[in-house]
Amino acid sequence: MKRRLLLPYSLAMLTTAGCSMAPYQNSPVDTASPSYSPAKEHPQPAKPPKSEPVPSPDELVKASLYQQHQEWKGIPYRLGGMSRRGVDCSALVYLIYRDHMGIQLPRTTQYQAVAGEAIKQGQLRPGDLVFFRTGRRGRHVGIYIEEGKFLHASVSKGVTISDLSDYYWKSRYWRARRLVIESGSES
Numbered sequence: 001m002k003r004r005l006l007l008p009y010s011l012a013m014l015t016t017a018g019c020s021m022a023p024y025q026n027s028p029v030d031t032a033s034p035s036y037s038p039a040k041e042h043p044q045p046a047k048p049p050k051s052e053p054v055p056s057p058d059e060l061v062k063a064s065l066y067q068q069h070q071e072w073k074g075i076p077y078r079l080g081g082m083s084r085r086g087v088d089c090s091a092l093v094y095l096i097y098r099d100h101m102g103i104q105l106p107r108t109t110q111y112q113a114v115a116g117e118a119i120k121q122g123q124l125r126p127g128d129l130v131f132f133r134t135g136r137r138g139r140h141v142g143i144y145i146e147e148g149k150f151l152h153a154s155v156s157k158g159v160t161i162s163d164l165s166d167y168y169w170k171s172r173y174w175r176a177r178r179l180v181i182e183s184g185s186e187s
Contacts, residue, residue, distance in 0.1 A: 092153040113174075115177055130164065
């Protein structure tokens, strides 16, 4: 409690320290002295620069995903591919998480679909994995960005951003997973 009052009190004292009245100029003692200049004798404390708000973790993830989209945009889909010559959907997810988020995921959609914890579509946050049933046995994965948009490697368009509300994706939506990152024990 004392510390909380100390800072405002100190600031008040510092701010009002230069508020004394100027000496009476008609006094015989003051006639030989230079004129009073509060700006020179008591400089006002500089105002701290306005700081930018600290982005939330979700904002940082979104920015990273949009940057990854720019770096991978248009790279063709290639089943089993894991490079800029061609990449499949699960490899894109694997590489982005490994290289830019520091998280090791399974390599295939089958195992990515059980990583982390299940979440409902209405709970999606940036970085969550979204899964689709694209055929009798086919599965597809992407990374949710925001407002229904997700980053993925499309068979027809290569690496792109699509919308969950598009008929194709809406009718094939299967599940979503959130990766749980456990922090070390605090001492």
